[in-house]
Amino acid sequence: MANSRFAYVRSFELPDPLLPSTYIVCRIDGRSFHRFTEAHGFDKPNDERGLRLMDRAAEGVMREVPDVLLAFGESDEFSFLLKKDSTLYARRSSKILSTLLSIFTANYVFHWPAHFPHTPLQHPPSFDARIVLYPGEREVRDYFAWRQADTHINNLYNTVFWALVLQGGLDTTHAHAELRGTISSQKHELLHARFGINYNALPARYRKGSVLVRTKPVLSPSNPNGEVAVLHVDIIRDEFWEERPWLLR
Ligand SMILES: Nc1nc2c(ncn2[C@@H]2O[C@H](COP(=O)(O)OP(=O)(O)OP(=O)(O)O)[C@@H](O)[C@H]2O)c(=O)[nH]1
Numbered sequence: 138m139a140n141s142r143f144a145y146v147r148s149f150e151l152p153d154p155l156l157p158s159t160y161i162v163c164r165i166d167g168r169s170f171h172r173f174t175e176a177h178g179f180d181k182p183n184d185e186r187g188l189r190l191m192d193r194a195a196e197g198v199m200r201e202v203p204d205v206l207l208a209f210g211e212s213d214e215f216s217f218l219l220k221k222d223s224t225l226y227a228r229r230s231s232k233i234l235s236t237l238l239s240i241f242t243a244n245y246v247f248h249w250p251a252h253f254p255h256t257p258l259q260h261p262p263s264f265d266a267r268i269v270l271y272p273g274e275r276e277v278r279d280y281f282a283w284r285q286a287d288t289h290i291n292n293l294y295n296t297v298f299w300a301l302v303l304q305g306g307l308d309t310t311h312a313h314a315e316l317r318g319t320i321s322s323q324k325h326e327l328l329h330a331r332f333g334i335n336y337n338a339l340p341a342r343y344r345k346g347s348v349l350v351r352t353k354p355v356l357s358p359s360n361p362n363g364e365v366a367v368l369h370v371d372i373i374r375d376e377f378w379e380e381r382p383w384l385l386r
């Protein structure tokens with residue numbers, strides 16, 4: 138055999154299987170998106186076009202990877218939940234992670250012009266990813282509750298912060314100082330009293346992030362891609378899961 142002298146190097150490629158019968162969560166996060174969003178003139182604190190593009194990239198992942206049951210996104214991140222008994226790529230960790238990451242990134246770039254028709258890409262966006270395994274339904278539900286709580290905390294802070302800067306004329310140091318130590322109800326009050334903004338009336342996409350679920354599963358060759366819906370709902374609440382018992386079974 139021509140390659141027999143060299144074939145031993147194959148043995149350096151170690152297997153990296155994920156534990157069986159565990160939920161796989163892959164979280165993708167924009168690399169240096171502070172800089173990327175600045176360079177591309179994103180609206181502050183939320184850019185509708187940018188968030189829709191993230192949703193579109195995540196939809197691309199769900200269309201190509203049937204084992205993804207659900208996705209949740211906010212800001213520059215998206216989490217994908219794979220079914221517990223998934224045998225995708227024999228559960229090889231690096232293969233699953235790199236494939237999801239690559240499909241997501243490629244979709245983000247591919248769909249950029251449709252979302253930012255007047256803003257050419259200044260430099261290539263990139264993302265990192267990690268995989269975390271969860272043993273049961275409780276941990277999976279708590280994982281997504283944790284991410285959505287993060288959405289809420291960050292978005293409330295950023296909404297008041299940018300109102301103070303953009304409408305209130307404060308510099309960023311003073312805006313941070315003004316918010317230091319304030320609790321949630323004080324931020325709501327400040328927004329309302331000073332800027333006439335009712336936080337709860339802001340778009341749900343900003344306040345709750347995006348939840349992607351399948352409305353039609355991948356069933357047959359005539360329906361290879363299924364259909365995906367983007368929802369802006371309280372995934373943090375038990376009702377979300379109780380209304381969709383098939384998600385975690
Ligand atoms: N203006 C604007 N900025 C956004 C939006 N979404 C995300 N960002 C930016 O993206 C950042 C995401 O936070 P991080 O992931 O912690 O920061 P990062 O710069 O991406 O850094 P790394 O993830 O560590 O590489 C935010 O701090 C914002 O600066 C948006 O809709 N509008």
Ligand SMILES: [Mg+2]
Pocket residue numbers: 166167168169170171213
């Ligand atoms: Mg980031």
